[in-house]
Amino acid sequence: MSTLLGIVAPPTSRKRLRWVADKLRKRLKWDEAWFPIMEVIETALGDIAPGFVFDVLDRGEMGLNHGLTLVQERRLILREDVYEGACNGQRRDRMTAAHELGHALLHADVALARRIDKEVKTYEDPEWQAKAFAGELLISSQHIGGCRDYRQAAETFGVSEDAARQQMRVFEKEGILLK
Numbered sequence: 128m129s130t131l132l133g134i135v136a137p138p139t140s141r142k143r144l145r146w147v148a149d150k151l152r153k154r155l156k157w158d159e160a161w162f163p164i165m166e167v168i169e170t171a172l173g174d175i176a177p178g179f180v181f182d183v184l185d186r187g188e189m190g191l192n193h194g195l196t197l198v199q200e201r202r203l204i205l206r207e208d209v210y211e212g213a214c215n216g217q218r219r220d221r222m223t224a225a226h227e228l229g230h231a232l233l234h235a236d237v238a239l240a241r242r243i244d245k246e247v248k249t250y251e252d253p254e255w256q257a258k259a260f261a262g263e264l265l266i267s268s269q270h271i272g273g274c275r276d277y278r279q280a281a282e283t284f285g286v287s288e289d290a291a292r293q294q295m296r297v298f299e300k301e302g303i304l305l306k
């Protein structure tokens with residue numbers, strides 16, 4: 128979410144984010160298209176993002192935030208309804224969970240700085256990085272080949288049609304997926 132707005136992370140390419148996502152899938156020995164994001168957060172978070180704990184807070188505490196990752200406290204938090212949604216396969220909530228996992232993996236051990244003098248480039252924006260990571264993790268380049276269109280991809284990967292469309296555009300641009 129927007130807690131890191133105006134903050135700059137070390138530059139990271141989409142290629143590297145894909146590498147991190149693929150490495151995580153490999154480490155978990157998970158080679159199916161549909162990624163079990165909540166099982167991973169609930170059972171393996173502290174292993175894959177050392178020292179991190181997972182918390183669920185209610186709306187009163189979270190307000191409009193669907194999820195929050197406090198990198199210094201090493202806490203990944205989901206709002207109660209988002210947590211339940213993600214557990215039940217709600218597509219948008221699964222993506223929120225993957226986004227927060229992205230922050231935990233990418234932003235806990237790097238120097239984040241506040242930038243006021245010049246524009247933050249996309250690839251150094253921690254929000255872009257977490258979002259791109261979530262796309263790469265939930266919509267794997269290894270499995271996209273079997274999908275006819277974004278609707279089928281949304282179904283296969285358990286993500287919103289919007290997210291599937293965006294990720295397929297990335298794969299098309301890179302020639303991983305032919306138009």
Ligand SMILES: [Zn+2]
Nearest residue numbers: 128129254257
């Ligand atoms: Zn975020």
